[in-house]
Amino acid sequence: MRELHGMLGVSRRVLTGLVAAGFVTPTRGPRNAWRFTFQDAVLLRTALQLRAARIPPRKVIAALSRIREALPDELPLTGIRVSAVGNNVAVRTGPSKWDAVTGQLLLDFEVAEIKGDVVFLDYGPPRRNGERQAEDWYNLGEQLRLSDASGAEQAYRKAISLSPRPYYAAYVDLGVLLCELEARCKDALNVFDAALTHFPDDAMLHFNRAIALEDLGRFEDAERSYQRSLEIDPTHANAHHNLAILLEKRGDPQGLLRHLNAYRRLTT
Structure with missing residues (x-):
């Protein structure tokens, strides 16, 4: 939703x-x-x-x-x-x-x-040529996502480069795709950082950035990104959950309980 x-x-x-x-x-x-x-x-x-x-x-x-x-x-x-x-x-x-x-x-x-x-039926009304081409490439990326990760990556990047305005969905889906691939979390982090220059107050981008940082072993930075996500959207249950697990690893039992309780309140 x-x-x-x-x-x-x-x-x-x-x-x-x-x-x-x-x-x-x-x-x-x-x-x-x-x-x-x-x-x-x-x-x-x-x-x-x-x-x-x-x-x-x-x-x-x-x-x-x-x-x-x-x-x-x-x-x-x-x-x-x-x-x-x-x-x-x-x-x-x-x-x-x-x-x-x-x-x-x-x-x-x-x-x-x-x-x-x-x-x-490509998410919107008729648009300028660049916007329409960008959405066509984005839709192609969605089609290729499960069968051809490399092709999907190229399609998402093409959508971002062609769009006359920052293409939020293409940034998010490209970053998530790269983070799901082995040894591509650094590339995913670059995508999320680029997206945040356009959407600095988007909780989902900060959340996904935290996941990439955590996978890269940058736990302190990941904690800050989860915290930023929750500052923007305190009801982000998954951010509470992931931060609770991360704080447990970092030896913060009080933080673990605080965010785990918040996660339970939001999901029950």
């Missing part, structure tokens, strides 16, 4: 409402936390744009249900395009355009003036 909140730029309350309304059905992970797929994130982003275009909620749910069935496990870089047309939802795949609810093909002369933003 925290990662999705940062990605979509909306409040936890809005995301919870969209889930409760049936726009997506996330699974449950460790400690009963919600886990969203790539398609879930895409559909939620699309739902937000369609609601902004004043499409009735019932019609949005019906349209996204059909779109979800049509989404492949791995989206092509070209993606598919969703738009609000009058009070309806239209989907374009290549040269074809069809009504998202009825499945009926639409001809160009049947299409009214588009109302609101057009949404690409």
Whole structure:
């Protein structure tokens, strides 16, 4: 939920409402936390744009249900395009355009003036060329993450270099990917340090940086990074947990108990 909140730029309350309304059905992970797929994130982003275009909620749910069935496990870089047309939802795949609810093909002369933003199923509306290319590369990195770590790394780095604005998600995912690879935590630390020059008050970046520092044996620096993460977000349960374990290793039983108790309060 925290990662999705940062990605979509909306409040936890809005995301919870969209889930409760049936726009997506996330699974449950460790400690009963919600886990969203790539398609879930895409559909939620699309739902937000369609609601902004004043499409009735019932019609949005019906349209996204059909779109979800049509989404492949791995989206092509070209993606598919969703738009609000009058009070309806239209989907374009290549040269074809069809009504998202009825499945009926639409001809160009049947299409009214588009109302609101057009949404690409690549996390956002049409953007400048650099932004769109960056998101295409980021999406490719997500697809390659489990099967080709080297290819995913190159795709994330390409997304960061092409994006006209600091690309938060690409920084985070590249750093995490590198830290998961053997002997790449130093490279991951460089990525997190670069990201923090753009997002200095992001708790997740400080948390991930602490993990990289801990893996490098820099325990004092890791402790400071965990502390900084908790200064920004005192409800970050995993930061409390990791810091408790680290303080135990460093011979601080009081710190261990303090953060372990905080972790238990947040997860029970």
